[in-house]
Amino acid sequence: MIKVENLVKAFGPKLAVNDISFTVERGEVLGFLGPNGAGKSTTMRMITGFIPPTAGRVTIGGHDMLEDPLPAKRLIGYLPENAPGYADMTVHGFLSFAAELRGLKGGARKQAIGRAVELCFLQNVLHQTIDTLSKGYKHRTGLAQALIHDPDVLIMDEPTDGLDPNQKHEVRGLIKRMGENKAIIFSTHILEEVEAACTRVIIIDRGRIVANGTPAELKARSPEGRLEDVFRAITLPDTVKA
């Protein structure tokens, strides 16, 4: 479903993403790990078509993101970092707007909103404006927006950021369930999350893929069998100069 080939992004002389390639098929949940500033968000922004790559190609369901963006974008649901939303809109208004841009009309739109609200437990805040929401609700509103059209491809930048432990558990469960028939990529800093929800892990550091495998495979690289040790062994903290 998602095919990323030799993706490069340069900001001035700095290579934020340096020759990344991978594919994600339906039924796969790919966890995207890496230190802050490793290029996770930049990669996701290129996959979703927000920023054009300096070089390389992104194909979603056979549609090239640069040459044929609209059909590619239709297949994607995207939760950007920090779950942005229009501050002055109500949750319902916001979801309705998202549904409308996704081409859902009338009864189908109503149904889609109802389903997303139920999946993300938003019933209590439906008529509250987004700027009055707590961080957890704001995040779930962003998630609901990404799920509104039941997309084949789901891309989420830190979907559990700012959620409490119960909500984190819910969202992981949701990702896992949805992963059965979608292609999912999500980034996170929480290593248990990867073990709980992912079928595959990619660790990136300084714009390059430094590890790619199932959580079990990666864990096997450490004598104690801990993902954290593997992560720390192959990535450098940003306090260390390249």
Added chain:
Amino acid sequence: MNAWSNIKAIVKRELGGYFTSPIAYVFLVIYLLLTGFFTFTVGSFFERGEASLVSFFTWHPWLYLFLVPAVGMRLWSEERRLGTMELLLTMPVTTWQAIIGKFLASWLFLALALALTFPVVITVNWLGNPDNGVIFAGYVGSILLAGSYLAVSSMTSAMTRNQVISFILSVLICLFLILAGYEPVTGLLSRVASPRVVEVVAAFSVMTHFEGFQRGVLDTRDVVFFASVMGFALFATGVVIRNQRAG
């Protein structure tokens, strides 16, 4: 059509955004108070003893200089500040549809503000026998003028996430569009430059092109001028956004 329904969705959202916050009402009240003040007090509507809206339309280029950027400054700055731009532009929507949708929504809002000045038309018709064709032309010119300023604001708004900077930049550019054809300035310019040069500079001014409408003349050249300012500024908005995304 798909493009049109996308634009419609964006227009609806933007317009809704105005009216769910107090901004719209505050703006409308200030707009109407100021137009009233300029028409009746500064423009001495009654003392003129003319059945015309000259004293009403004359002030529009100056009034809009501050009021239109106040409406347009948030168009893209706000999207960047909130991060919703990333959301909007990863939807199955082209950048053009988003630019046009946002522009149209604000333009409609300004048209509504202008439409609310209808009492002045009633007043002048009640007091005398004005040429309503001239008044109609004045309204057409005024809305085109507002659209031109608004397109400029859209462009400056795309340049920065800071609304204050966006406001100031757009006032400056609009001020240039006024001054290039403002009589005291053209007078000054004609002392140092040939009349041909003065004419060319003045041709870039909204004053030169708004004048015809005030006299009741609907000249295609003037309409084309305002349409080109809008077209150019909206195109520039697209270029600015594209460059930002490319990093």
